[in-house]
Amino acid sequence: MARDPQSPVLQASGLSVEFVGQTGHIAVVRDVELTLRPDETLAIVGESGSGKTVTLLAILGLHPPTRSCVVATTLRVCGVDILTAKPKQLQDLRGNRAAIVWQDPLTALNPYLTIGTQLAEVLVIHKQFSKADALDQAALLLGQVGLKDAGSILRQYPHEMSGGMRQRIGVAMALLCQPELLLADEPTTALDVTIQAQVLQVLADQRARTKLSLLLVTHDLGVVAALADRVAVMYGGQIVEQGTATAIFEDPRHPYTQALLASLPARQKRHGRLASLPGLAPPPQECLAGCAFAPRCAQAVAACRQFSPQLRAFASDRAVRCTVAWEGIG
Amino acid sequence: MTQPIAALRDVSVHFPQAGPWPWSAALPLRAVDGVSLDIGPGEVLGLVGESGSGKSTIGRALLRLQPVTAGSVHFEGVDITAFKPRQLMPIRKKLQVVFQDPEASLNPRMTIGAAIGEALRVHGSMTGKERQRRIAELLKSVGLDSELLNQWPHELSGGQRQRLGLARALATEPLLLVLDEPISALDMSIQAQILNLLSDLRAQRRLSYLFISHDLAAVAHLSDRVAVLYAGRIVEIGTTAQVLDMPKHPYTQALKRSVLLPDPKQARNRGLQALQGEMPTLQGLMTGCALHPRCPLATQQCREKVPQLRDVDGRQVACHMA
Numbered sequence: 001m002a003r004d005p006q007s008p009v010l011q012a013s014g015l016s017v018e019f020v021g022q023t024g025h026i027a028v029v030r031d032v033e034l035t036l037r038p039d040e041t042l043a044i045v046g047e048s049g050s051g052k053t054v055t056l057l058a059i060l061g062l063h064p065p066t067r068s069c070v071v072a073t074t075l076r077v078c079g080v081d082i083l084t085a086k087p088k089q090l091q092d093l094r095g096n097r098a099a100i101v102w103q104d105p106l107t108a109l110n111p112y113l114t115i116g117t118q119l120a121e122v123l124v125i126h127k128q129f130s131k132a133d134a135l136d137q138a139a140l141l142l143g144q145v146g147l148k149d150a151g152s153i154l155r156q157y158p159h160e161m162s163g164g165m166r167q168r169i170g171v172a173m174a175l176l177c178q179p180e181l182l183l184a185d186e187p188t189t190a191l192d193v194t195i196q197a198q199v200l201q202v203l204a205d206q207r208a209r210t211k212l213s214l215l216l217v218t219h220d221l222g223v224v225a226a227l228a229d230r231v232a233v234m235y236g237g238q239i240v241e242q243g244t245a246t247a248i249f250e251d252p253r254h255p256y257t258q259a260l261l262a263s264l265p266a267r268q269k270r271h272g273r274l275a276s277l278p279g280l281a282p283p284p285q286e287c288l289a290g291c292a293f294a295p296r297c298a299q300a301v302a303a304c305r306q307f308s309p310q311l312r313a314f315a316s317d318r319a320v321r322c323t324v325a326w327e328g329i330g
Numbered sequence: 331m332t333q334p335i336a337a338l339r340d341v342s343v344h345f346p347q348a349g350p351w352p353w354s355a356a357l358p359l360r361a362v363d364g365v366s367l368d369i370g371p372g373e374v375l376g377l378v379g380e381s382g383s384g385k386s387t388i389g390r391a392l393l394r395l396q397p398v399t400a401g402s403v404h405f406e407g408v409d410i411t412a413f414k415p416r417q418l419m420p421i422r423k424k425l426q427v428v429f430q431d432p433e434a435s436l437n438p439r440m441t442i443g444a445a446i447g448e449a450l451r452v453h454g455s456m457t458g459k460e461r462q463r464r465i466a467e468l469l470k471s472v473g474l475d476s477e478l479l480n481q482w483p484h485e486l487s488g489g490q491r492q493r494l495g496l497a498r499a500l501a502t503e504p505l506l507l508v509l510d511e512p513i514s515a516l517d518m519s520i521q522a523q524i525l526n527l528l529s530d531l532r533a534q535r536r537l538s539y540l541f542i543s544h545d546l547a548a549v550a551h552l553s554d555r556v557a558v559l560y561a562g563r564i565v566e567i568g569t570t571a572q573v574l575d576m577p578k579h580p581y582t583q584a585l586k587r588s589v590l591l592p593d594p595k596q597a598r599n600r601g602l603q604a605l606q607g608e609m610p611t612l613q614g615l616m617t618g619c620a621l622h623p624r625c626p627l628a629t630q631q632c633r634e635k636v637p638q639l640r641d642v643d644g645r646q647v648a649c650h651m652a
Contacts, residue, residue: 048517164608192544193585194605195380197604201604219518221592222590249594260518263521265547267593271529276519276526277522278523280489280520
């Protein structure tokens with residue numbers, strides 16, 4: 001299938017996810033808008049409960065329909081409309097043209113199967129490789145992600161690997177079919193810093209080697225700064241600010257982004273006071289009227305508690321969801 | 331230097347491990363090997379290292395929660411290595427701990443008031459009324475509402491639970507707190523709240539901390555001195571400025587380079603500079619410096635001889651090449 005090289009790999013607008021609970025529907029992700037172009041890295045940043053992982057799962061259509069309700073005006077991944085696609089189309093997409101790296105490689109790998117069996121299976125199913133060819137290709141990929149002695153690793157089991165090795169295997173597995181889109185959910189959160197640097201290096205190398213679009217979900221602003229071209233900041237299930245990485249870090253406009261950056265010890269004077277956000281992120285069922293951030297916001301005015309602001313673009317590739325910030329922009 | 335509040339002298343902690351067969355020789359896992367450190371009154375000593383480097387074991391050895399294989403533990407100048415549980419009671423009052431996961435360290439069947447009250451009951455002789463007043467005071471000092479008194483730990487958020495963990499540790503008016511990864515389980519915006527609280531409490535109560543963390547930025551922020559651990563040994567120890575701004579040990583240097591700066595411009599200029607390889611297994615005999623398989627500077631000497639800590643530019647470094 002010939003595709004326009006500039007058409008987005010991922011396009012989502014008006015994406016909302018509700019979970020069906022005993023007490024009714026809870027809106028966990030509301031009105032998310034994302035575009036990921038070929039060869040670009042977009043990071044979704046937020047704290048726990050902000051809806052970043054739920055967004056990621058919705059993009060691959062992984063929410064069970066019995067317990068959740070996903071709606072969107074557009075949700076296209078590699079040209080496939082996720083919400084109307086047949087199971088066969090989704091299977092052809094997932095793991096093949098759009099692959100995912102999970103946070104915890106130990107639970108992502110099957111403990112009963114050797115590494116070789118699990119890696120080869122991907123190619124046998126998606127690319128109709130023979131098992132022997134698939135193992136050869138898997139060995140090649142393991143080498144690319146920096147694992148030496150691939151031959152013996154293929155015969156080993158996940159429990160025999162260290163955390164760093166398992167995450168490299170997770171990356172290799174996701175890259176086996178040369179996907180157009182790689183999604184990564186907190187890929188280095190479970191790792192030590194020196195190992196984290198190694199795994200990020202692998203991701204950066206792969207991105208340089210192939211035309212890979214990367215959607216990175218993380219809470220770590222250091223990881224974002226190292227890899228992302230563009231950033232979407234999530235709070236209370238919504239994107240509150242979007243822009244290039246440089247713009248977000250140097251000129252944050254949303255009070256939440258500003259407070260988040262000011263709370264990092266690495267960006268502050270040592271031994272000084274950290275600017276800390278009072279209070280807590282709201283649980284999703286409480287984000288009803290007004291701006292979700294208003295209760296914790298130092299700049300909030302009366303209007304913030306009454307009206308939910310829209311995500312408004314104000315420069316090329318920049319948007320912010322904040323009534324107060326708009327006044328500054330004019 | 332004035333007399334340290336707490337000190338470890340050549341402390342080793344080895345865990346016995348069974349061999350593959352009943353008759354094979356059992357090689358111990360050397361979690362901590364020959365570690366000495368001092369914590370002065372009102373001082374914050376940061377202890378950094380990756381998982382498995384022995385950080386928490388050192389904290390537990392200092393608290394006498396973990397028997398030591400060799401060496402001695404001192405508190406206020408007294409050797410407490412061989413103290414019996416009864417003798418330890420008055421020490422425990424002055425030496426408290428806050429754990430990483432407040433969910434696991436709080437009894438889910440005890441109300442918040444009871445959790446703090448228990449410490450007061452065991453270590454003091456207060457009347458019920460005095461105790462209630464003191465609990466309210468403690469809650470206030472860690473920024474918790476005293477109305478939470480009759481609530482349960484599961485009703486609190488992660489940050490609130492960590493505050494409660496602190497209130498409970500402070501109940502006996504300790505001199506030294508061992509903080510074992512106190513902010514790692516918390517969200518970013520909450521981490522800053524707890525770091526601020528820790529520095530406030532320290533200033534108000536002249537507390538000493540042993541601050542155990544893998545987060546270099548947080549350690550740099552709070553600590554006066556820093557000790558860097560690798561494979562159960564201290565590889566570098568000195569003031570925060572010496573160790574974290576101008577590190578001399580190749581491992582400290584690599585650790586510092588691996589920390590990702592939340593700043594895209596700097597991150598891009600510097601690129602990713604990863605230290606290759608992984609920490610060796612601590613079981614069995616290791617020859618030479620534990621870092622030598624990963625170290626770009628390693629020589630024959632590093633492979634054969636274990637480097638001892640020695641003075642280099644005002645701090646101590648365990649490296650043949652520094």
